[in-house]
Amino acid sequence: MPVIERIIKPKTHKGKQAILKREPKIIENAKQTFFIKGLKTTEVLQSCMKNLYILKKPYGQILQRRNDIRPFEDPTPLENFGRKFNASLFVLINNNKKRPNNLIIGRLFEHTIMDIVEFGVEDYKCLTNFKLEKISSDIKPMLVFQGELFESNHEYRRIKNLLIDMFQRETVKQIRLQGLEHVLSFTANDNCILFRSYKVLLKKSGTRVPRIELAEIGPRMNLRIRRTKLATDDLFKQACKKPKELKVKKKKNISEDNLGKTLGRVHVGTQKLNTIQTRKMKGLRKTLTERKSERKRKQVITEEDNAKKIKVNTDENNI
Amino acid sequence: MDIVNQILDNENNKNDCIQQLINVEKEIDVDIDEGTLLVSDYNTLNLKAPSKLEPNLEALTRDNVQLLINKIWTLPIKCVEEVILAELPKPKYVLPRSRKLPKPKSLTKWQQFAKDKGIRTKKKGRSKLKWDDLLQKWIPTYGFRNVEAEKQKEWLVECHDDGKPIQDPFVALKASKNEKKAKNELQRLRNLAKARKVKIPKVGFPSSEHFKDSKQLSMGAKIAEVSTASMGQFNEVLKKNVKKTKGKKVTKKKKSGQLKELGTKNKKKPKAGKGNRDFRKKVGGRKRRQ
Known part of the structure; x- marks a missing residue:
């Protein structure tokens, strides 16, 4: 609801701005993420969470306290956090005997839970374990998804969508070519997603396009998929709606030829060949008889009209 | 000469290797979305022995990234302050929004009216x-x-000099302003109710909303009539109840065109007209004695 349509108006300008900031927008800002700890965690999980936070940095927020949240049973606390921080992505870690090293990634739509996916973290290797020069921070990563499962399996397809949402950062119109430094690769391999992060080295190749070499910078982990709670197709479709204002209308009848010239096609109505004024010539003139016959025809028409009128009159009289 | 050839061959081989590294070929073409910097490779994986998993993965990823870089390097390039920028197209990959689409703001009563009538209140440059x-x-x-x-x-406000003690003009001004404020607030709330489609009771004369039936209305009027201490004995007779003695009005239909003429012809008129006067026929006037 826009500010003007509130019953109680905000009193200060600052308050109004704060409310406006939370209003739905046509073009949305980059999604915010909050990172939360469950009741019990492990060192591996905490380091994992911190590493993910580093990858997300200006769009994330780590919460310090532990919370007893079980998103698959009761997601309301998560929804409340989402409303509070105006964030629509979350990462939750918890550890228990049945499911050790749980990393739960999810997203909200309109402050209600849409997707939740639970991963088990295996073979974790921290950022600091890789003794390499790291990349500069706040860089839009290139995302690579490998494996046929990402196309054939519905669940994996949705998880791919979630991971892209999580790691793509903001959408940009331009990108610095030197800034293509970071690659996140996700490989679907028998019920496991292999998460790898590489640094890109641009090498000379003798052509315009550089040759690529990769060096792993971490974090590295294998994410085993556990429980999932995915949105229905209906809800997902609703969430993916595009605003009408942003749709570009196709311009009709404009084309471009091979030389780069724009061509326009103009539609002209049908020509009235009967009344068109052609060249005046003696030969095209109507002859006397023609003119006479035309005059007669006209007369007949008017007489008929008159007769009709008279008929109407007589009818009226009879009545 | 052999040595020279060998060196040249080596060079050629190297170039070929690099070319192979750049022009990666896949069984199924990978999906590339430059807008989100996304590569999706749906080829079947052949990551064999776990000991060789990491190098295999790296090689696979490298190939895919190379394909993406190849695509990005074909995009239009701009140079801003000695930094080379590639202009990315709009992302093709559809991601869900975080909030619903904002609904269009509903018009207030005045705005609706102005729109219907084509009234423009705001002028540019005012x-x-x-x-x-x-x-x-x-x-x-x-x-x-x-x-x-x-x-x-x-x-300072001038007081009228007619001897009458008048109200404090400042107080009056404040009161009128408060009234305006209250009216404005009421209108705002009414517009809000209209926007949210909430029904609010109407103020003023009872309308068809209060009485749905004409019978109900007459019943209401009758009850109101006798709802005094004297059961309406001393009530003045309402003007409405006095019957009109005048006759009914007859509505006339306008006749158009020829029908009009016909009407006049049918009316009684001296039959003797211009031109077709029959002298033998006695028409009109006093009866002659015979």
Whole structure:
């Protein structure tokens, strides 16, 4: 609801701005993420969470306290956090005997839970374990998804969508070519997603396009998929709606030829060949008889009209 | 010469290797979305022994990234302050929004009216500031610092000199302003209710909403008539109830064109007309004695 349509108006300008900031927008800002700890965690999980936070940095927020949240049973606390921080992505870690090293990634739509996916973290290797020069921070990563499962399996397809949402950062119109430094690769391999992060080295190749070499910078982990709670197709479709204002209308009848010239096609109505004024010539003139016959025809028409009128009159009289 | 050839061959081989590294070929073409910098490779994986998993993965990823880089390097390039920028197209990959689409703001009653009538209130280039002759400076017509200026202007109000004690003009001014505020608030709430489609009771004369039936209405009127202490004995007779003695009005239909003429012809008229007068026929006038 826009500010003007509130019953109680905000009193200060600052308050109004704060409310406006939370209003739905046509073009949305980059999604915010909050990172939360469950009741019990492990060192591996905490380091994992911190590493993910580093990858997300200006769009994330780590919460310090532990919370007893079980998103698959009761997601309301998560929804409340989402409303509070105006964030629509979350990462939750918890550890228990049945499911050790749980990393739960999810997203909200309109402050209600849409997707939740639970991963088990295996073979974790921290950022600091890789003794390499790291990349500069706040860089839009290139995302690579490998494996046929990402196309054939519905669940994996949705998880791919979630991971892209999580790691793509903001959408940009331009990108610095030197800034293509970071690659996140996700490989679907028998019920496991292999998460790898590489640094890109641009090498000379003798052509315009550089040759690529990769060096792993971490974090590295294998994410085993556990429980999932995915949105229905209906809800997902609703969430993916595009605003009408942003749709570009196709311009009709404009084309471009091979030389780069724009061509326009103009539609002209049908020509009235009967009344068109052609060249005046003696030969095209109507002859006397023609003119006479035309005059007669006209007369007949008017007489008929008159007769009709008279008929109407007589009818009226009879009545 | 052999050595030279060998060196040249080596060079050629190297170039071929690099070419192979750049022009990666896949069984199924990978999906590339430059807008989100996304590569999706749906080829079947052949990551064999776990000991060789990491190098295999790296090689696979490298190939895919190379394909993406190849695509990005074909995009139009711009140079801004010695930094080379590639212009990315709009992302093709559809991601869900975080909030619903905002609904269009509903129009207020006045806005609706203005739209229907084509009234334009805002003009371009109309300034908020107006020159004030009294203060000799520019003052805002409304909003910030307007009240200040008004106070400076109207610090003294002339009293009429007709001996009557009149109300404090400042109090009256304040009261009228408060009234305006209240009215404005009421209108705002009414517009809100309209926007949210909430039904609110109407004020003023009872309308068809209060009485759905004409019988109900007459019943209501009758009950109101006798609802006095004297059961309506001393009530004045309402004007409405006095019967009109005048006759009914007859509505006339306008006749158009030829019908009009016909009508006049049918009416009684001296039959003797212009031109077709029959002298043998006695028409009109006093009867002659015979």
